Amino acid sequence: MATKGTLDETVILGFGSGGKGGVGKSTLAVAAARILAEDLRVLLVNSDSVRTAVRLIKRGRDEHFPFDMADAVDELDRLPELRHSNDYDVIVVDLPGTKAGAFEAMLTGHDGKPIADLLVIPSRAEFIELEATIESIDTAVIPAGIPYLLVLNQVPTKRRDRAMQHRETLRNRKNHQPVVVAETLITYSATYFDAHEAAMTVIDMPGVHSYARGLEAEQRALVDEYRTMLNLPAARRR
Template sequence: MALIIAYASGPKGGTGKSTDAIHSARVFADCGLKVLVVDADDAHTIVDVVARGDDEHFPFDVADAVGQIDQLGALRKSADYDVVIVDLPGAKAGAFLAMLAGTDGRPVADLLVLPCRPRFIEVQPIVRAIDHEVVPAGIPYLLVLGIVHTNSVHLAEARRDELRSRELHSKPAPIVVADTIIRDFIVYDEANELGRTVFDMPGRRSYARAAEIEQRALAREVLSILNHPAADKLKPPAADKL
């Protein structure tokens, strides 16, 4: 049976959700896993990017599933893939459960990855969805702070610590937040235009290496939460600090 990892965001979008999903898929494939990416987002971001590339840059399968969210539960039974990554559309309040509920009453996803900008106005609705929809349904999740300018990383780190301690809110339960903070590098846009990931940018464009390190670190955190042995293949060298 395949592991299902769903990437989701609030209705505003612009959180780096599809970018994180496609880079995680690449990292998992590089680890020797058979990966299927299901693009269920109306924006068709992943389908469009992969169509501009080739198998060398995207060594995984892609399926267009816009409007077919209710059929995602069948993916769990797949014997063809080790991991299925689902890029979900932006969710309005109350919509997470509708997207993630399987026909057997069991949540579709083994893990829900929630990229989010660290601004309070964007964090607050995601935290509300976690409290009222995700946690009660028993769905493991990981909140990822992203689209962060390099000179604002310290603010994102402070937000991460607040969420973990719940100083931002009155409820005692901490929020599960990734250690990795994904910075907002122009190299992501350049890679999308060329139909590549940041791992394949010609001449190792400026900041491509830093972006690669962060994406590999995030992929390792995702696999670690799932207790997947491939996480051990992604331990970064001590020198990989940019």
């Protein structure tokens, strides 16, 4: 592993769900922490009472999760303190799985600015799922001025074309502010369940030519989008 860098100030990357639960929020948060930790000092903060990330990491091996973790359920009011950390370059926050309290927790720090430098909002790409998420973005996220990125997650292979259509429609809304949507689509795959059962992310799933490598490439491409939006240094490819 390359020597980890040190940034001038800590970056806060939040993962919240604007609609239904079960959209892969914690999976994306852990994958982001895993990839960013190859180059930077990373802390993953869990504030989701389901504790998906906590249970996964506790079952896993240290080399599969090369970052620190803090369990902060019921401590959303302390999230502003993260901004003052000098021990980490990036703090990834896994927010509650439903709308309640998740966006509000990221709104205002002690200096009146949003706590999160970037709020990642995963959603399935089907309209019935997107509708509630977009409503949350329009009514809570955009008015608060939080930099955000909508990620179309768990996209079935046969529905990729439809997902891309939704992505372009959201980017080019006529009567509303355009939605910031990730270029990377994250494919739905049972391999994610296999990885969770094996107590690792798809990044560490074995097999040079396995299906996991395609999923890993998607996760790395998505993290590159986070890096660009946050002005983080480019990844040091291994």
